[in-house]
Amino acid sequence: MEAEITLWVDGTRHRLVVDTRTTLLDALRERLRITSPKKGCDHGQCGACTILLDGRRALSCLALAVAYQGSEIVTADGLGDGEPHPLQRAFIEHDAFQCGYCTPGQIVSAVGMIREAAEGWPSAAGKDQDAAEVVLDDEEIRERMAGNLCRCGAYANIVPAIAEVARP
């Protein structure tokens, strides 16, 4: 079964016909050749495919493209405004990767995570669940980024890279 859909990706409008089985991840990578979202596990366990979907971080491997007709997507490719995004720069400065495969997902997830914290969303790391403001200490960053795995184990540099942007 096929369906025609429109997706806005990194500010550009795309019309495409997809098999209903196509995930957003496969639509981006295989149809639109936007390869910054990575296919790691393809089962929602690793976070490498993280995108911003209508402003919220989401796993593109678990989202059917047909269900997100008309949606606005931001990938790691579309974060910077000509210049690298502050998080992209922080990852480089802190050497926050080895192989780099999880990095676009880490960075997009961090962008979404910082936005959630700014809106006062709580996490399991919070001491006071009803705190008006969230302070993104290292424990909070680790908990909120738990959905992004790095099999090289670069967490020791990923956390400081995110912290530099999250609490300037």
Place this chain on the structure above:
Amino acid sequence: MKPFRYERATDVPSAVALLAEQPHGAFLAGGTNLVDLMKLEVATPEALVDVRRATSDRIEELPDGGLRIGAAVTNSELAADRTVRRRYPMLSQAVLAGASGQVRNLATTGGNLLQRTRCVYFQDTTTPCNKRDPGSGCSALDGYHRELAILGSSPACVATNPSDMAVALAALDAVVHLQGPLGERVIPLTEFHRLPGAEPERDTVIEHGELITAVDVPPLAMMTRSTYRKVRDRASYAFALVSVAAALEVTDGVVADVRLALGGVAHKPWRAWIAEEALRGARVSTESFQAAADAELAAARPLPGNAFKVPLARNVIVHSLGDLAEFHQLGEELR
């Protein structure tokens, strides 16, 4: 993945009507479990009716002081809701203890209640599993069952319900609103999920074509000091080995009222009715908490690989109640 037709419903009546025409169809909401099961070909619906925009995505106050949570409210929105955080902290904590930020942003309240077990054999179509393929046998009994049930299981199935949210809702006396081709039904959360018995393929009492439209939580003052404690193999992003949702009301050193539910131990969120009964009227003490936990767990029938869950559940119950009691004592001393 098997091919399927996709249709989007704009409201509840059209969603119910669309699925009524599809005997092998399924509702799709956030898809965080269903899409994965379709990839694994554990789920093979011939049609999907997308209900993400059909049901309410709002949390509303009820006249009695409770809350109505629309089925399309995401797990993130539910956990972040200020009223939920103040009146029902165990619910916010339970939701935040589950999955990851990315998953919670898509996963919905209705979908969370319908997620399937993460038993490895259920998810592996090359192995026997009575839940996936009725009558084929249970691979977990003599296989890997570290995460599986110690209470209420049957010779046919030892799967556990993976939800954290549902454990808090079980303790909260929540009720589930369903809309189906034959009308509306309202079912207590504690009766919504089933024990496996001889029909482990049925997780819940829901009939084909019935759609979860909302979950109501009643007002209950003691819930403002309720907790959810989860024990798992990793610090985060892992399913529960054992979890406990607890609330305690103490008057003059005696348990006036209590709510207790366990996760990770059974085919359904396990409301600890026996322990609650033992606790009401008992003096607040570690001994009475231990006795209540033991009474609840007397029916446990663990397997060799998950026998550790019995003392673990006992300890988590005792510590959760102990923390709540300490909080009460502190409050009484301050007064």
